[in-house]
Amino acid sequence: MNDEQMAVIMPLIMYGGEAKSSAIEAIQAAKAGDFTKADSAIQAANEAIVKAHHGQTELLTKAANGEAVDVSIYMVHAQDHLMTGIAFVDLAKEIIALYQVIQG
Structure with missing residues (x-):
């Protein structure tokens, strides 16, 4: 794992x-x-997901261009954080909608 990959x-x-x-x-x-x-918090969450996707896209582009992209425990951990973040944002939107109905 080199510094360039860790920076992503x-x-x-x-x-x-x-x-x-x-x-x-x-x-x-x-x-x-x-x-x-x-x-406002959901908007901030969405912005964070977009920023994370930029890094993920960079790695995918390198792999698609034939460059070696090492899969390490750091990479797995990073993908886990990203997917957990995405899942939380999706669920938060649904929970907020439920609270809006309940609190009418």
Whole structure:
């Protein structure tokens, strides 16, 4: 694993975690009835996912161009963080919609 690959992998971990944290913040805001804050937190989560996808796309492009991309525990960990972040954001949107119905 070289420094260049780590420079791509670490943001995946960082932004995936940021997306998850923002999604949880959005759910908590919706639970409290603050849907403006919930929307803002979901927007922040979506922005973090987009940033993470840029790094992932860079790795996929390298692999598609025939460049060697090492699969390491760091890569697996990074993908885990990204997918968990995406899942949390998707679920947070549904939970927020439910709170909107309940709190009508």
